[in-house]
Amino acid sequence: MTVTPTSDHSLAASATSWLFVPGHRPDLFSKGVSSGADMLVLDLEDGVPSDAKPAARAAVGDWLSGGHTATVRVNAADTAWLADDVLALAGLPGLEAVVLAKAEEVDAVDRLRDELGVPVVLLVETAKGVARVRDLAQARGAARLALGAVDLTLDLGTSQDEENLMLARLELVLASRLGGLAKPLDSVPMGFVDIDAIKASSQTSRRAGFGGRLCIHPAQVAPVNASYLPDEKELAWARAVMANASEAGPTQLEGSMIDRPVVERARRVIASVDPPSAHRDAR
Numbered sequence: 001m002t003v004t005p006t007s008d009h010s011l012a013a014s015a016t017s018w019l020f021v022p023g024h025r026p027d028l029f030s031k032g033v034s035s036g037a038d039m040l041v042l043d044l045e046d047g048v049p050s051d052a053k054p055a056a057r058a059a060v061g062d063w064l065s066g067g068h069t070a071t072v073r074v075n076a077a078d079t080a081w082l083a084d085d086v087l088a089l090a091g092l093p094g095l096e097a098v099v100l101a102k103a104e105e106v107d108a109v110d111r112l113r114d115e116l117g118v119p120v121v122l123l124v125e126t127a128k129g130v131a132r133v134r135d136l137a138q139a140r141g142a143a144r145l146a147l148g149a150v151d152l153t154l155d156l157g158t159s160q161d162e163e164n165l166m167l168a169r170l171e172l173v174l175a176s177r178l179g180g181l182a183k184p185l186d187s188v189p190m191g192f193v194d195i196d197a198i199k200a201s202s203q204t205s206r207r208a209g210f211g212g213r214l215c216i217h218p219a220q221v222a223p224v225n226a227s228y229l230p231d232e233k234e235l236a237w238a239r240a241v242m243a244n245a246s247e248a249g250p251t252q253l254e255g256s257m258i259d260r261p262v263v264e265r266a267r268r269v270i271a272s273v274d275p276p277s278a279h280r281d282a283r
């Protein structure tokens with residue numbers, strides 16, 4: 001069955017912090033809402049034991065039918081669980097988007113969009129997913145790409161060292177740009193609640209072209225939100241560039257040339273400080 005889309009891609013495209021909460025733990029749902037995360041993601045996949053999945057679907061259904069909103073991570077397309085996930089979620093008024101685990105097939109993405117009528121975020125976490133990511137980004141149902149580093153390195157048989165993920169990260173950034181999608185979402189920080197480490201890795205992630213990050217603990221949310229915004233030094237540079245830019249052509253600022261690409265970069269830095277309205281204030 002095809003459902004008329006009920007949501008556009010705007011929130012899925014603009015949200016920076018995505019906090020995952022196990023679907024079988026409804027006692028944690030409200031804490032997720034109060035965490036300050038842009039997007040609450042109720043999990044039906046890895047965060048839920050196999051024997052708890054029916055209870056998780058019921059709890060998520062009750063939440064989304066009770067005046068609340070959230071995104072839901074569903075199980076991978078090649079599992080027997082996805083059909084039951086779709087059946088449980090279809091028609092729920094509070095469903096904002098879905099995250100498809102282990103995305104690998106364009107047809108599965110489009111089918112999920114047709115069945116649920118909401119944006120689909122593609123969690124790329126297998127070798128096959130990385131190899132096909134440019135096609136996945138072109139899928140009709142695709143709203144955004146996200147990196148799942150833990151499962152990806154498991155599939156590849158590598159450690160989770162940052163250098164082992166450089167190619168996959170670049171592929172997601174390129175695919176997002178080529179597919180006309182928002183900047184992709186980076187994987188969960190490896191430092192569980194090491195705030196300084198989360199800030200440092202998230203700032204590196206932003207410089208590499210990512211626009212946000214997945215989180216699994218409320219303590220990760222604030223440093224992630226802050227790290228994907230320009231700091232005062234960047235803002236000062238951008239404002240100085242815009243103040244010195246000339247329509248007549250290239251000019252200079254402190255010995256550096258200001259030409260069209262530099263002006264455009266400065267404009268984007270300034271614009272990023274005032275993003276679309278965040279979900280963290282909408283619930």
